[in-house]
Amino acid sequence: MSNIAYFPARPVLEDNKPGKRERTKVANRQAILDAARAVFGELGYEAATVRDIIRRTGLASGTFYNYYKSKEEVFDALADDGARRFRPILRTEFEKAVDFESFLRGAIRAYFDFLAAEHESWRINRPAGEVFPHARATPEIQAVFDEVHAAFAKVLEHDNAPAVDLDYFAAACIAVAREVGDKMLERRPVDVDGAADFAVRMILGGLPALPRP
Amino acid sequence: MSNIAYFPARPVLEDNKPGKRERTKVANRQAILDAARAVFGELGYEAATVRDIIRRTGLASGTFYNYYKSKEEVFDALADDGARRFRPILRTEFEKAVDFESFLRGAIRAYFDFLAAEHESWRINRPAGEVFPHARATPEIQAVFDEVHAAFAKVLEHDNAPAVDLDYFAAACIAVAREVGDKMLERRPVDVDGAADFAVRMILGGLPALPRP
Amino acid sequence: MSNIAYFPARPVLEDNKPGKRERTKVANRQAILDAARAVFGELGYEAATVRDIIRRTGLASGTFYNYYKSKEEVFDALADDGARRFRPILRTEFEKAVDFESFLRGAIRAYFDFLAAEHESWRINRPAGEVFPHARATPEIQAVFDEVHAAFAKVLEHDNAPAVDLDYFAAACIAVAREVGDKMLERRPVDVDGAADFAVRMILGGLPALPRP
Amino acid sequence: MSNIAYFPARPVLEDNKPGKRERTKVANRQAILDAARAVFGELGYEAATVRDIIRRTGLASGTFYNYYKSKEEVFDALADDGARRFRPILRTEFEKAVDFESFLRGAIRAYFDFLAAEHESWRINRPAGEVFPHARATPEIQAVFDEVHAAFAKVLEHDNAPAVDLDYFAAACIAVAREVGDKMLERRPVDVDGAADFAVRMILGGLPALPRP
DNA sequence: CATGAATGAGACTTCATTCAT
DNA sequence: GATGAATGAAGTCTCATTCAT
Numbered sequence: 076m077s078n079i080a081y082f083p084a085r086p087v088l089e090d091n092k093p094g095k096r097e098r099t100k101v102a103n104r105q106a107i108l109d110a111a112r113a114v115f116g117e118l119g120y121e122a123a124t125v126r127d128i129i130r131r132t133g134l135a136s137g138t139f140y141n142y143y144k145s146k147e148e149v150f151d152a153l154a155d156d157g158a159r160r161f162r163p164i165l166r167t168e169f170e171k172a173v174d175f176e177s178f179l180r181g182a183i184r185a186y187f188d189f190l191a192a193e194h195e196s197w198r199i200n201r202p203a204g205e206v207f208p209h210a211r212a213t214p215e216i217q218a219v220f221d222e223v224h225a226a227f228a229k230v231l232e233h234d235n236a237p238a239v240d241l242d243y244f245a246a247a248c249i250a251v252a253r254e255v256g257d258k259m260l261e262r263r264p265v266d267v268d269g270a271a272d273f274a275v276r277m278i279l280g281g282l283p284a285l286p287r288p
Numbered sequence: 289m290s291n292i293a294y295f296p297a298r299p300v301l302e303d304n305k306p307g308k309r310e311r312t313k314v315a316n317r318q319a320i321l322d323a324a325r326a327v328f329g330e331l332g333y334e335a336a337t338v339r340d341i342i343r344r345t346g347l348a349s350g351t352f353y354n355y356y357k358s359k360e361e362v363f364d365a366l367a368d369d370g371a372r373r374f375r376p377i378l379r380t381e382f383e384k385a386v387d388f389e390s391f392l393r394g395a396i397r398a399y400f401d402f403l404a405a406e407h408e409s410w411r412i413n414r415p416a417g418e419v420f421p422h423a424r425a426t427p428e429i430q431a432v433f434d435e436v437h438a439a440f441a442k443v444l445e446h447d448n449a450p451a452v453d454l455d456y457f458a459a460a461c462i463a464v465a466r467e468v469g470d471k472m473l474e475r476r477p478v479d480v481d482g483a484a485d486f487a488v489r490m491i492l493g494g495l496p497a498l499p500r501p
Numbered sequence: 502m503s504n505i506a507y508f509p510a511r512p513v514l515e516d517n518k519p520g521k522r523e524r525t526k527v528a529n530r531q532a533i534l535d536a537a538r539a540v541f542g543e544l545g546y547e548a549a550t551v552r553d554i555i556r557r558t559g560l561a562s563g564t565f566y567n568y569y570k571s572k573e574e575v576f577d578a579l580a581d582d583g584a585r586r587f588r589p590i591l592r593t594e595f596e597k598a599v600d601f602e603s604f605l606r607g608a609i610r611a612y613f614d615f616l617a618a619e620h621e622s623w624r625i626n627r628p629a630g631e632v633f634p635h636a637r638a639t640p641e642i643q644a645v646f647d648e649v650h651a652a653f654a655k656v657l658e659h660d661n662a663p664a665v666d667l668d669y670f671a672a673a674c675i676a677v678a679r680e681v682g683d684k685m686l687e688r689r690p691v692d693v694d695g696a697a698d699f700a701v702r703m704i705l706g707g708l709p710a711l712p713r714p
Numbered sequence: 715m716s717n718i719a720y721f722p723a724r725p726v727l728e729d730n731k732p733g734k735r736e737r738t739k740v741a742n743r744q745a746i747l748d749a750a751r752a753v754f755g756e757l758g759y760e761a762a763t764v765r766d767i768i769r770r771t772g773l774a775s776g777t778f779y780n781y782y783k784s785k786e787e788v789f790d791a792l793a794d795d796g797a798r799r800f801r802p803i804l805r806t807e808f809e810k811a812v813d814f815e816s817f818l819r820g821a822i823r824a825y826f827d828f829l830a831a832e833h834e835s836w837r838i839n840r841p842a843g844e845v846f847p848h849a850r851a852t853p854e855i856q857a858v859f860d861e862v863h864a865a866f867a868k869v870l871e872h873d874n875a876p877a878v879d880l881d882y883f884a885a886a887c888i889a890v891a892r893e894v895g896d897k898m899l900e901r902r903p904v905d906v907d908g909a910a911d912f913a914v915r916m917i918l919g920g921l922p923a924l925p926r927p
Numbered sequence: 928c929a930t931g932a933a934t935g936a937g938a939c940t941t942c943a944t945t946c947a948t
Numbered sequence: 949g950a951t952g953a954a955t956g957a958a959g960t961c962t963c964a965t966t967c968a969t
Contacts, residue, residue: 094948095947095948096947096948096951096952096953099953099954100953103953103954120334121333121334124937124938124939125938125939125940126937126938126939134954134955135954135955135956136939136940136955136956136957137940137941137942137953137954137955137956137957138953138954138955138956140939140940140941141952141953141954145939175495236495237500238500238501239495239498239499239500239501240486240498240499240501242471243468243471243483243486243490244490244495244498246467246468246470246471247463247464247467247468247486247487247490249467250460250463250464250466250467250468251460251463251464253463254459254460254462254463255456255459255460255463257459258455258456258459270456273453273456273460274460276494277456277457277460277494278494278495279494279495279496280493280494280495280496281489281490281491281492281493281494281497282388282449282452282457282491282492282493283492283493284494285452285453285457286452286453287450287451287452288451288452288453312928312929313928316929337962337963337964338963338964338965339962339963339964347929347930348929348930348931349930349931349932349964349965350928350929350930350931350965350966350967351928351929351930351931353964353965353966354928354929358964359964521968521969522930522931522932522968522969525932525933526932529932529933546760547759547760550958550959550960551959551960551961552958552959552960560933560934561933561934561935562934562935562936562960562961563932563933563934563935563936563961563962563963564932564933564934564935565961566960566961566962567931567932567933570961571960571961601921662921663926664926664927665921665924665925665926665927666912666924666925666927668897669894669897669909669912669916670916670921670924672893672894672896672897673889673890673893673894673912673913673916675893676886676889676890676892676893676894677886677889677890679889680885680886680888680889681882681885681886681889683885684881684882684885696882699879699882699886700886702920703882703883703886703920704920704921705920705921705922706919706920706921706922707915707916707917707918707919707920707923708814708875708878708883708917708918708919709918709919710920711878711879711883712878712879713876713877713878714877714878714879738949738950739949742949742950763941763942763943764942764943764944765941765942765943773950773951774950774951774952775943775944775951775952775953776944776945776946776949776950776951776952777949777950777951777952779943779944779945780949780950784943785943
């Protein structure tokens with residue numbers, strides 16, 4: 076069933092395929108990222124040490140520092156990574172949307188799907204009360220927030236919706252999505268549809284609009 | 289309206305005049321708490337060390353351990369302290385409330401007032417992106433959440449409001465309050481009334497109910 | 502023959518004798534200094550590491566840092582120590598002197614005696630070409646130089662000697678003393694008298710005044 | 715006057731036009747030397763690392779090791795370089811000399827000229843108290859010292875001067891030259907003539923012979 | 928109880944050097 | 949011969965915690 080080709084040691088450089096060096100570099104960077112994700116997941120950000128991450132990669136200690144300067148830097152790389160993967164998804168939702176409601180529904184649904192998929196890597200053993208990693212404001216994460224903000228502005232304008240305090244509103248929406256998403260992950264089975272429906276109704280109509288369980 | 293049993297008030301000493309030993313002990317404990325608040329404020333929780341706290345205290349290093357076992361413990365004491373001071377306020381609002389709306393408005397307003405007052409102690413120099421200290425789920429903070437939860441349940445029942453997913457709802461409300469509160473603190477002048485109005489409307493009616501700026 | 506009193510464990514604090522704590526502190530500081538002297542002697546300044554010094558003291562690694570911040574700092578302490586011990590000797594010579602010649606002779610003689618006495622601690626295994634530790638300009642060493650300078654000025658003035666470029670002259674005298682002293686230490690037996698006589702004559706009369714061997 | 719055999723001159727390539735590989739090799743070696751000079755000048759010998767030198771070179775780290783085995787080796791190459799350039803100068807002075815005085819004057823003058831010319835490369839940013847690089851006794855530097863020693867012996871013998879302790883004397887002369895030379899470099903404007911005159915008189919006649927400023 | 932020096936584990940980091948490309 | 953990433957030994961130093969005074 077497997078048809079994975081086993082590459083011979085000597086890299087073929089016919090076209091502009093990267094040489095072996097380049098490939099190990101990429102692999103190492105990824106290995107560090109993976110190890111870091113696992114370690115942060117198990118110990119939480121604070122308790123984790125660079126040492127722990129290194130140990131898990133199997134690389135030499137010095138190698139870590141060829142890629143990242145500190146625990147903080149890997150962490151941000153990790154966070155950015157998530158944000159960077161989410162942005163195109165968000166953009167797609169924006170493009171598909173016809174009005175605010177459809178955008179909101181699509182975005183939240185996409186976010187919850189994303190959360191559920193990422194869940195495994197992050198949720199394991201996180202010390203109670205430790206902050207969700209994406210809570211840190213890396214530039215990439217900030218960009219996502221900004222994008223949400225901008226999308227809201229555009230879509231609401233398109234709807235000829237009356238002006239609101241967009242700063243507060245976007246913050247509140249993100250907060251609702253984050254918190255409900257968090258709670259969603261704690262339930263079994265994980266009910267993305269239900270959670271998304273709740274969050275959307277909450278934002279669009281507040282308490283009276285909430286679904287009856 | 290309220291018949292929730294609270295923890296007993298701090299026992300009042302007969303003559304209200306603690307002996308010397310007692311006074312020193314209380315003073316030391318307070319000194320540590322104050323130093324810790326300042327240090328956490330300046331360095332953030334992670335970067336702060338027990339050493340830093342001790343240094344600022346002026347006490348001997350060993351003395352610290354007569355009061356707290358670790359940085360985490362002081363932090364929790366600090367957080368609990370906030371929660372413990374907020375709980376009676378919350379309780380008062382609960383007692384004054386006549387329906388859900390009045391409770392929500394009162395509670396949020398009280399929370400924002402509380403935030404604004406505490407602001408000074410916490411906000412200074414916090415590294416960008418660091419999590420607000422009250423984000424940690426200490427028992428005392430959890431108790432506040434639980435209390436909100438319970439109060440919501442009672443008040444909504446009293447209103448004969450239709451059932452909702454209280455867990456999601458309370459989480460969402462707290463999230464909105466927290467986030468809008470945070471944003472409020474960033475604006476000058478700090479507008480408690482406006483922020484509270486926004487949060488309440490958001491929760492009660494969602495987007496269509498929001499105030500026009 | 503020995504009448505050294507063995508002090509009981511419990512320190513007697515009748516008068517202001519230092520307690521045990523104080524005494525270990527002094528002892529530790531001295532132990533570090535001694536270890537450092539030995540290590541610098543054996544490995545040279547550059548090759549020596551803080552670790553080496555610690556190892557030799559038998560103290561815990563952290564203890565070192567309770568006393569000195571770095572290798573450099575111990576080194577300077579060591580150098581200062583020498584300078585600090587030499588200054589009173591120099592002063593005495595200054596006070597005994599009746600003219601420049603007697604001061605010069607006394608000072609150089611004292612310096613060479615000092616060198617010879619210190620010799621043992623420093624000379625062992627010093628890598629060829631490594632600089633003599635007193636070559637570093639610590640404040641205390643600078644003070645000795647300044648004192649020589651000042652003494653020269655005073656004594657020459659007292660002699661009604663014609664003005665010379667004191668800066669060059671003092672530097673040259675110190676250089677001669679240092680270098681001849683160094684060479685002196687390499688010979689067996691160490692001939693302090695001969696070396697001092699050479700240096701003094703060199704300074705007072707140059708080549709024609711030198712002793713015939 | 716001189717019949718001292720010197721090391722052979724650098725072999726002149728037949729066509730004076732090195733092949734490409736040869737040119738690169740020479741250029742790299744020189745680049746490393748230049749970078750090292752700069753780095754030692756800026757950081758001092760001890761603080762400087764091979765890394766620093768490589769970085770400044772722009773070469774790959776591995777390349778360094780095709781030329782030198784260690785920081786020490788480059789340093790010695792650098793020092794030797796100075797000594798090697800100075801030796802012919804010294805030799806010329808020796809050949810021109812008619813007696814001790816003329817040799818001494820010529821040699822010191824030449825040394826101070828040399829110092830003043832080299833000054834720029836070395837003096838910049840040298841940490842206070844760090845030793846002048848040529849203080850290290852590399853073989854090539856030792857050779858200069860030995861040559862001074864030998865020249866002194868020959869010239870003094872030629873002068874039918876009475877025997878002196880040549881070892882002390884040469885050491886003292888070098889010390890005076892070094893120290894006065896150092897001080898000379900600190901003054902503005904740099905007065906080579908004055909400094910040389912001072913050093914020569916000091917050696918030839920001691921204090922009474924010094925110039926009045 | 929307060930004190931504060933000693934402890935030593937261990938985190939962080941750099942560096943010289945190697946070696947596959 | 950040039951390259952530059954990987955290596956891992958080793959050094960620096962901090963920190964929480966203990967415990968004799």
